[in-house]
Amino acid sequence: MSDPFQSYDPGPFFCEVTASRPGDAGAAAVLRSRLAAIGLDALRARAAAAENELINLGITFTVYSDAAAIDRILPFDCIPRILTAAEWRHLDAGVRQRVAAINLFLHDVYHDRKIVKDGLVPGDLIFGNANYRPEMEGFPVPHGTYVHICGIDIVRDQEGTFRVLEDNARTPSGVSYVIENRHLMLRAFPDLMAGMRLLPVDEYGRRLRAAMTEIAPEGVDDPNIVLLSPGIYNSAYFEHVFLAREMGVPLVEGGDLFVEDDRVFMRTTGGPQPVHTIYRRIGDDFLDPTVFRSESLLGVPGIIGAWRKGNVALANAVGTGVADDKAIYAYMPRIIRYYLGEDPILENVETHICREKEGLDRTLAHLDELVVKPVGESGGYGITIGPRATAAQLEAARAALVADPANWISQPVIGLSVGPTLTETGIRPRHLDLRPFAITGKDTWVLPGGLSRVAMKEGSLIVNSSQGGGSKDTWVLADGS
């Protein structure tokens, strides 16, 4: 039997399966021998069957390009990524710390603004930010929680150090794939998983529902919870369906809700029914046409008024985008120290802020070495990777930087860690990131593992689903396994 790992070479990059780590207890070796026992051909056949299953189940997202909307599955790689119990403890603590700091920061920003007065973060960066919502000023939220669902993008550099790449504090998506990937593995590759002691991922829906119950308006013990979605044409519609089902709550669209006397109701066959907590997967701008974008048809007129009266809870709160902005990101280590009096458990990637002269000069001087990102964008759009860019692309980036420096940050290229991935030429290293998901009501809970996104193209560093990335199951080894 030939070892499909025989020619596997992660090169200079940290490998999430083959790197030797304390506490791995041989899980990686077992995985490798099981993959070898199945063999490449059978792996491919079973992976194809598994992807076909995703198509049949309609586990898809929608890609918008050239005015056409195409339903695609998120490519699934059957070779899992492994996190040891110790690695997970570190990540879990780091994510919880970060979420705590983000919530404290948001409370401060919309109340006393101490962090600005103390000179740690420039005020115009916050108050001039398009995602800052004056409507939120002085408004108390239950338990001080603004960000109930948070996704934190984490990469691992060549030394194996975890670093936060980005915070997603608005409406992060992808958690449904974490759970669906595990179910898919259990169905299609039970022999890979047999006897492995892994932390389960099934608890997410229950935890989310519990948090949504905790934040309901005072006096409501058994709240009516709904998930508000833009509808079937949204790229993440499958995930909205998934989460509504996991929580056991109705998935509603704007037209299903209405506001009367500052109370929110849903339209049912039996007449109006009150709604107490809304997990909304609609951006701030579209939430309430009477407050934000007046042309929005997705939202619910008057919902912000009902919220401000304390009659309905919104998750996430409005105005959280000011905390996950790429410009604020650079200040996160300071923000953590300021509010918690602790050093960050998870480090940032070194970041140059181009709105500051020093950062801009540095970026322009090293454009061909740096990754240049627009602030306030998501989905991997508008990124220029210096070492990979053509001369023309570099010139375009330079022009954009000079025209509007405040719109950009830059970071060194991180040699992202890799995971063995099934490709047409065998098992090959492909770059990965990790997005753990944290749920916060009264307290914060982090789903073990998270979404491991993988750049399916050789050498590619862009893992976003909209750019052809795929995903893997993420195994978190139980303690003592």
Add this chain to the structure above:
Amino acid sequence: MRAQTPLLARYAEGLFWLARYVERVENVGRLVDVTQIFESPGREAEAWYALVRINADEATYAERYGAPDPDSVKRFYLLDTDNPTSAPASIERARLNARQLRPLISTEMWKHLNVFHREVMATRPDELEGDRLSRLCARLKEGVQTYAGITEGTFYRDQGWYFLNLGRLIERADQTTRLLDIKYHLLLPAGAEERRVTEMSQWGALLRGAAGYHAFRRVTSATFTPEDVVGFMLGDTSFPRSILLCVRQMEWHLSQLRARFGLRGTGAPLERIEELRAGLLSHPVERILQAGLHEFLDWVQRQLMAIAAEIGTAFFRDWRPLADQDQVQDQSAA
């Protein structure tokens, strides 16, 4: 456990239409299959054009294909996504509704519809030829029947189940009227004996198309008359596709929505149903045939439309604001 969970008006409407569109797919299969049996040498065009007429699709058909022609009619109903009454257009709409309803319907229902949708959309022109046509019709019927079985075995029976069944029953009754109506449009030979034999064979084929032939033979005497067939299709109390049985089931489902879930608004549709039931029971088949079967079927179709409209007004679109709701409650309390 929570008490009865409310059902979004949008979901109720979606379930109602999901069921109607799925039922239509099966009936396209049945109608095409029956028509194929009716096709007699030299009269193919007339036989196939009957399909267009019973669906009241003359204008759409003329616009797209012009003159009656067997191959065009088959394409019109089995391949043409621009024809709203075709199998692919119906499955497309069914799937769109199912997509809206994914939070509610079972994963297995969704998966089957998704796969079945892909199969129907991929129908090739050569599958409409020769003996393959019958197999295509069988696949359409079986795809829907599989879906029905999955639904029976997996769909949670709270409010939504009743709305799903209401849609299915209304559509099924409507399709039975159309199947019967085919007979009205068929030509008969001139000679008396030849005419009698042809007519009996047409009625037999129609019963087979509705999957009622054997049951019909069990409950009627060896020699049957057209009255027997029409009576069976309209008013049998045990045949799943008879109009009376569908009507009685509609009545039961609506009553349950009131009894189990306390839904107001069942009154108006129930009154309409009663009207239809009375019409079915009070007209002896002989009289219906004398006065014109086609006209009677037309009336049934209009009644079914009115029932659907009343259900829509009561539960789907009439999202009463609070003030009105209070008023209704005050009145009932008084």
